[in-house]
Amino acid sequence: MMFRLLGSLEVYGPDGAPLRITQHKQRALLSLLLLTPGNWVSTDLIHSTLWVGNSPRNAFGSMKTYVSQLRRKLADANDPENRIESRAGGYRVFADRRELDVCLFEEAARRGRDALHDGDPGRAVEHLNAALELWRGDPFEELPVDVRQAETSKLEEQRWAVREDLLDAHVALGQHHVVIPTLRALTIEYPTREHLWCRLLVALCHSGRRAEALAAYQTAYRFLVNELGIEPGAELRQLHQQMLAGDEVTEPFRRDLRQIR
Missing domain, CATH: 1.25.40.10 (Tetratricopeptide repeat domain)
Incomplete structure (x- = not known):
């Protein structure tokens, strides 16, 4: 599968077909779990992210429903894995680094920087352009600013470093x-x-x-x-x-x- 988070959330199945997740709270929940893939996210954090201010009486029941719906949607993409795991007080999602555009960006940025250090600015330009082309907007757009700020600030700094590396590579050429x-x-x-x-x-x-x-x-x-x-x-x-x-x-x-x- 592919999870695109450098902009509004997009999910693609193993066959490359887009997986439609239109319900806002489902999108926010999946984005929150993908903010730290493989790590447990507390139900309290999920609750405060999905419901800012007053929340419905059955908020935690609704949360379970959203998780079940997401599990079915991911399974509908012909992916046999149980992507979302639960335990008392939390959930986590599993995703390989190759399935996350955030990780692909970081890898392309690293390859570009290494090529620049190795004296190959032409190859650096290719990797650095590939890294920047993955960006479509603000990272983790579905999440409140206070929830995503730490991760997005780190990504923006990395993006800035890539821009500088790309400038240096063109100058070296x-x-x-x-x-x-x-x-x-x-x-x-x-x-x-x-x-x-x-x-x-x-x-x-x-x-x-x-x-x-x-x-x-x-x-x-x-x-x-x-x-x-x-x-x-x-x-x-x-x-x-x-x-x-x-x-x-x-x-x-x-x-x-x-x-x-």
Whole structure:
């Protein structure tokens, strides 16, 4: 089977056919169990996730009904395993890492990072693009923000690291023109991340667009000074001095790629 959680919940049977789970509380329950597959989830947590505020008198009975319905739906997908196991006070769902798009994303990200470290940026681009293509929206969309926040924050950080690795891979291939549109968009979305401005300046200069690089520096400078009240950091200032002096512009730092666990 395949459980897609990097966006709204989607479930596919062993034959690749989509498995329709339309009832909201069933979708939320399955998403909650898949948040920590293989681990027990207490009925109290399930209750507070499915019913925020007032809950019906028969809430725990309804919970059992939702579990039974999910079991039947998963069995209808020609999967003989009992995917959802129960015990007093909790439930858990079993899923192989190969069945979860979250795990496939992490694996593709790892392969891309390893390829980049091994000096194979072309292969890195393939794996990193494959990792990003798995994202369709916010992870675990069916769950309340407070329930999914820890996991989604971790995934967003991993996604950010993949974006950075992909930029580095394109630069290593000499494809500065490829990263410029992405960097422009990212500096607008995340203007406080100075390393993005540094990459943009380097890419513009290596594309023969030094005047645009100088203009981009001024944009970064005005934002940092006017909005945050701080001067640009040493790396950004060094790049600016290289541009003004007409020197060859090189990225004045080397990012330590983070381990994605």
